[in-house]
Amino acid sequence: MADLPLPPGSTLGILGGGQLGRMLSQAASRLGFNVVILDPEENSPAGRVSQGQVIAAYDDPTALQVLGRVAQAVTFEFENVPAASVQTLVESGAEVAPGARALAVAQDRVDEKTFLNSVGATTVDFAAVDSVDDLVAGLERLGVPALLKTRREGYDGKGQVWVRAVSEAADAWNAIDGKPAVLEAKAAFTRELSVIAARGRDGQVAVYPLGENIHEGGVLRTTLAPAKVDRKTDARAREIAAAILNGLDYVGVLGVELFDLGKGVLLVNEIAPRVHNTGHWTQDGCVCDQFEQHIRAVAGWPLGPTEPHARVEMTNLLGDEVDQWTALAAEPDARLHLYGKAEARPGRKMAHVNRVSKL
Numbered sequence: 001m002a003d004l005p006l007p008p009g010s011t012l013g014i015l016g017g018g019q020l021g022r023m024l025s026q027a028a029s030r031l032g033f034n035v036v037i038l039d040p041e042e043n044s045p046a047g048r049v050s051q052g053q054v055i056a057a058y059d060d061p062t063a064l065q066v067l068g069r070v071a072q073a074v075t076f077e078f079e080n081v082p083a084a085s086v087q088t089l090v091e092s093g094a095e096v097a098p099g100a101r102a103l104a105v106a107q108d109r110v111d112e113k114t115f116l117n118s119v120g121a122t123t124v125d126f127a128a129v130d131s132v133d134d135l136v137a138g139l140e141r142l143g144v145p146a147l148l149k150t151r152r153e154g155y156d157g158k159g160q161v162w163v164r165a166v167s168e169a170a171d172a173w174n175a176i177d178g179k180p181a182v183l184e185a186k187a188a189f190t191r192e193l194s195v196i197a198a199r200g201r202d203g204q205v206a207v208y209p210l211g212e213n214i215h216e217g218g219v220l221r222t223t224l225a226p227a228k229v230d231r232k233t234d235a236r237a238r239e240i241a242a243a244i245l246n247g248l249d250y251v252g253v254l255g256v257e258l259f260d261l262g263k264g265v266l267l268v269n270e271i272a273p274r275v276h277n278t279g280h281w282t283q284d285g286c287v288c289d290q291f292e293q294h295i296r297a298v299a300g301w302p303l304g305p306t307e308p309h310a311r312v313e314m315t316n317l318l319g320d321e322v323d324q325w326t327a328l329a330a331e332p333d334a335r336l337h338l339y340g341k342a343e344a345r346p347g348r349k350m351a352h353v354n355r356v357s358k359l
């Protein structure tokens with residue numbers, strides 16, 4: 001195992017070569033680290049700004065051994081990393097952060113909700129569903145409408161179906177291909193918030209101000225930060241973030257998606273054990289952004305400041321919206337972050353713009 005803190009000149013490995021990996025790599029590079037990306041695609045957005053890329057599947061044992069030997073610490077930009085891959089990396093000598101427990105919890109919606117409630121981070125009421133009978137029982141207990149989600153591998157609203165009557169149970173079950181699922185009571189939220197927080201190797205916790213998020217078609221469109229919240233809501237969000245980080249003995253940055261029910265009551269929708277799209281505003285609103293913060297934590301460095309110095313409206317540019325880059329580059333208060341993706345497929349996250357104003 002590597003000696004911590006890792007000095008500049010050390011090598012970090014990142015599983016995943018998308019835009020999150022790219023921005024992590026850029027932050028790491030600014031702190032003097034070398035970065036090697038593991039991604040099955042050649043020319044990935046992260047691979048092109050890093051010192052090296054291993055082109056292989058995320059569960060390729062040889063590739064993982066190579067990465068674990070060259071990198072003193074390894075992290076990832078997505079949560080569906082196979083548990084066996086983490087094991088191989090650890091056996092090859094790398095520090096892996098966040099750890100196997102955080103990944104396991106975030107990969108399964110039932111385990112995630114069970115864990116969250118156990119540390120006082122309340123969620124909606126829910127029922128584990130493995131059959132149509134379970135679904136009917138769940139609907140009777142939780143009421144309708146309720147939201148059926150696959151336990152594993154859902155993102156951006158995929159693998160989810162609203163069930164509006166008990167008579168729709170069989171159709172809903174078929175719509176998610178009869179996969180193990182969770183049924184969730186409907187959250188009566190007024191808005192969606194998120195909190196980005198970090199925990200260092202020494203247990204130090206740092207929490208950014210809340211962001212308010214607007215989705216379109218299940219995909220994040222805009223984050224406004226710092227969100228306008230009362231003191232009670234702010235304090236509750238910080239408390240929730242710390243409970244989750246400490247409960248998982250977490251190292252790195254974590255994203256927590258919240259439903260705001262008003263009067264300081266927050267429910268956790270889900271957690272992401274990584275840097276998060278709703279934290280991109282920190283690049284232009286804080287001295288130490290979420291990417292640098294994550295690298296600091298993984299490398300065993302002290303965490304950076306999370307105080308905002310500006311208000312930011314972050315907007316995702318999807319598909320051919322990225323063609324507006326000249327107009328955006330000409331806006332005086334806009335900072336454009338392009339991911340270097342060659343192909344602008346419809347709905348693909350191509351870039352984001354942070355529009356900055358005074359606090």
Ligand code: AMP
Binds near residue numbers: 124257
């Ligand atoms: P998720 O994939 O779990 O992040 O859900 C995607 C979106 O669906 C969320 O951002 C919410 O807008 C909505 N949603 C998810 N779960 C619930 C729920 N239990 N009640 C109401 N809306 C929900």
